[in-house]
Amino acid sequence: MIWAFLVANAVVVHAMYFAVDSPAHNTFGAIGRLLGLYLAFMLVVQLLLIARLPVLDRRFGMDRLTAWHRWTGLSIFWLALLHPAFVLLGFARYDRIPVLRETVNFSKQTPVLLGMIAVGLIVVVVALSVRTARKRLPYEVWHAIHFLVYAVIVLAVIHQVYEGTAFKVNAVAQVYWWGLWALAIGALLTGRLIVPLLRNARHRLRVSAVVPEAGDAVSVHVSGRDLDRLNARAGQFFLWRFPGHNPWWQVNPFSLSAAPDGTSLRLTAKGIGTTSSGLRDLPVGTRVLVEGPYGAMTTARRVREKSLLIAGGIGVTPIRALLEDPDLGDTVVLYRVRDAADAVLGDELRDLAGDRLHLLTGRTGPDNNPFTARNLVTLVPDVTDRDVFICGPAAMTDAVLRTLNELRVPRKQVHAELFRLAGG
Structure with missing residues (x-):
């Protein structure tokens, strides 16, 4: 068309x-x-x-x-x-x-x-x-x-x-x-x-809680009316505004870090830019305006019975939400972080994924690159038989996509969001 x-x-x-x-x-x-x-x-x-x-x-x-x-x-x-x-x-x-x-x-x-x-x-x-x-x-x-x-x-x-x-x-x-x-x-x-x-007139969104997380990140819980009518899915994101706390024109894309349950939404962001750093100072009751939901990295795109979720840094947020989706089937999670202490929502990931979670730490280098073809197959031997969901820094995501191409994982099984327009 x-x-x-x-x-x-x-x-x-x-x-x-x-x-x-x-x-x-x-x-x-x-x-x-x-x-x-x-x-x-x-x-x-x-x-x-x-x-x-x-x-x-x-x-x-x-x-x-x-x-x-x-x-x-x-x-x-x-x-x-x-x-x-x-x-x-x-x-x-x-x-x-x-x-x-x-x-x-x-x-x-x-x-x-x-x-x-x-x-x-x-x-x-x-x-x-x-x-x-x-x-x-x-x-x-x-x-x-x-x-x-x-x-x-x-x-x-x-x-x-x-x-x-x-x-x-x-x-x-x-x-x-x-x-x-x-x-x-x-x-x-x-x-x-x-x-x-x-x-926004229908849902009347407000900040209901602000919770500090690991690695200078913060989670913002948002409540409102009839949120089930938003038709949001795990893996998607919204464009968020906080009028009264930020100028009306200031908008940022943040993924849902928990599967929407019809009564509340949660975003989690790392303190990088002006807006994300100021989220921890949001007063409870602050009005919230959203555009969305956006994004196609959902289980609606699955073509295989098993899944592999790959996250890097704060890109873990949609991956964390996807873990609550029962349609994922058998799931393995790879989470790349500089240090275990920087693993945002790490405890929640362990509760949801258990021993299927692999926390990949350290600086990337010749001796520490989990996303080479050889290392990825070692971690996930049946990677070619899984849907692969990826979210993280552009460099990491590009490296993973090259490896999946090298391993001849069919393109229809690969689902990635790079958020190249997002800043922080």
């Missing part, structure tokens, strides 16, 4: 491009015009990804959607640079003046100027999302910067309406583009605003 959507829209976009009565003055202008159509469509696709459509989230999981979001963002970045560059080159050649002078002339036209501002905002967002820059930014700052995307969309729509030749070619083209923008913006408003507002 996704490929059909993309291909169908690609056909329509090219049809509109060739339907324009007034051809571009030269090749540069023609290329720029086509790149502008690609850019508008990719912005629509990005909006649909940001909307966190349940049908996509449950089918593919947040990790794969995050990868698509990143690649779409890079495509938008390059199209946002190349589209105006080719347009300006085309007009500069036609008018026989330098490109810089043509740029100044274009900037005097309000719709074009708005498009240039949108390009500048896109460059800022993408530049600060590059992994090197991203590591230096707190999650809260990175998330706030991404609000600029909404300004980009508004400016892009205005620019397209007034300057888009293919947009104005005929009534059919206008219906198509307005319909496409309505679909994307409607999905965004529904998924990110309307549904969360209705759910």
Whole structure:
């Protein structure tokens, strides 16, 4: 269905491009015009990804959607640079003046100027999302910067309406583009605003307890009304806000660290970022707002009778919740931590898993790497016959995924959440 959507829209976009009565003055202008159509469509696709459509989230999981979001963002970045560059080159050649002078002339036209501002905002967002820059930014700052995307969309729509030749070619083209923008913006408003507002009004979530855990972690217990209607499952996560304690725009993704029982929810976080460090100071009774549940790392994806759960650091939280799911079958748990004292929820894991829990400690090195193919098979000889659920730091998860591929564990048996967008 996704490929059909993309291909169908690609056909329509090219049809509109060739339907324009007034051809571009030269090749540069023609290329720029086509790149502008690609850019508008990719912005629509990005909006649909940001909307966190349940049908996509449950089918593919947040990790794969995050990868698509990143690649779409890079495509938008390059199209946002190349589209105006080719347009300006085309007009500069036609008018026989330098490109810089043509740029100044274009900037005097309000719709074009708005498009240039949108390009500048896109460059800022993408530049600060590059992994090197991203590591230096707190999650809260990175998330706030991404609000600029909404300004980009508004400016892009205005620019397209007034300057888009293919947009104005005929009534059919206008219906198509307005319909496409309505679909994307409607999905965004529904998924990110309307549904969360209705759910939070219904459930009236409040902090009921705050419990310190090992390794500078803390568990927050949340209660509310009719929580069984959230349809949350072990292995999923929510986006959490604590208005009154934190600014309204400050939101963080935290997994459920216990299987939802219809009366309460529990999250457990390590004190890394501003929000996670401040959780231990949450007053009981603090109002809680959530978006979700999200994530496809649940037993609904199982294809085998036995399971292997692999956790690293604070990534143990969804693994701990999954242990309460009776559909896991025969289960082995591997928990990678620097030191046994840092094993968050360690006692609960031992109570639930017993001797099926393997606590893997120490620094990773040539002599201490439990996730090589040889060592993993030693720990779990029948690993190829199990569903494998993985959550932990990106480096560890990547290493495990490479090993599972080396061992030829079928992809449908591997379920991972990397949370590359999460900070702390």
